[in-house]
Amino acid sequence: MQRSSNDVWVGLLVLIGTAALLFLALQSANLLSLNFQKTYTVSAMFDNIGGLKKQAAIKSAGVVVGRVKEIVFDGKSYQARVVMAIESQHQFPKDSSLKILTSGLLGEQYIGIEAGAEEKVLAEGDKVQDTQSAVVLENLISRFLYNKAAEPAAPESK
């Protein structure tokens, strides 16, 4: 094939394009954080997962230690079964508790782990018993209204 000075410029164009794509993939989408570290899976049942999604973060003390792998509805207990992949380097006591929390007022939901006190640690396939559901705003409001209604009416002051 004939060589020409255009080769250089087209090569440069392709290079710039690749650099732009790499920038998009690494800097804005953070491809490298898809870590390929070893993980172990742990499952837990939640009464209500709220807006939790697959790939949501699992945080302990605010640091990401894993990701939500799968969310399925369990037809027997009418609960949501959440399977989580936790990085192998982080180990948590068996009686740790899970909470579905929200980052910021309108942020996305994540699972927070609070370490327990037991000596044995969670291992592959274990089930976490102590869970706390997501806060559903409607339930909160209705409970508040119910409590208000149950209060004795304030004596009318004249």
Added chain:
Amino acid sequence: MIFKGLAHIGWVTRSWLADIGHAARLFVQLLSFAPDCVRRFGLVRDQMHFLGNYSLAIISVSGLFVGFVLGLQGYYTLQRYGSASALGLLVALSLVRELGPVVSALLFAGRAGTSLTAEIGLMKAGEQLSAMEMMAIDPVRRILAPRFWGGVLVMPILAAVFSAVGILGGWVVGVLMIGVDSGSFWGQMQSGVDVWQDVGNGVIKSLVFGITVSFVALRQGFEAQPTPEGVARATTRTVVMASLSVLALDFVLTALMFSI
């Protein structure tokens, strides 16, 4: 009278069908000449140089300004909800998913599509294409296919450059000028933008737009009336048709990608 009207309807339908048929045949021909283009990549390279390198300036300058405006406008909207820290996410998502592919395709239609149409149209008006055919050289294979594949290959590169420069522009306005926290600008972006869902779909979109714009431009030039007015009309039609089909296809693609 009624007879004449009927005949007119019939004629319109028939010519419309013939149009679609011609277009489809040309498209299949262009696709089937891909191996020839690989074998004589020099032709494609020269077209990539002409279509790509010379469009790079307009694409990056437009990307920069679109990023600036997104930074300002996004900040104005987000700070009402007290979530200015999500500015990076807003800028990146709108650029990577929509504005990058669409605006660069529109610019590409104006900058490169028109020149393709005018070039081919003038070749036709000057009977150069007929002369090639007389020499048993297929003009579709020798002239149109390298231009088509050059355009298709260059479009994703241009769209990626547009998005990347735009994000930098949004960063300049958001972080350097307005003072959004740099950490949350990038952090929110990184946690919210998915490589395959967002960046990957943007690349697919820009490929489809590259095919659309190059094909519309080449077909308009190839089918142009071989007169100065004919070439002028074909060039105008290239811009109108390419822009409309890019916008319509964008809607279809976005709808498809949301549903998947």
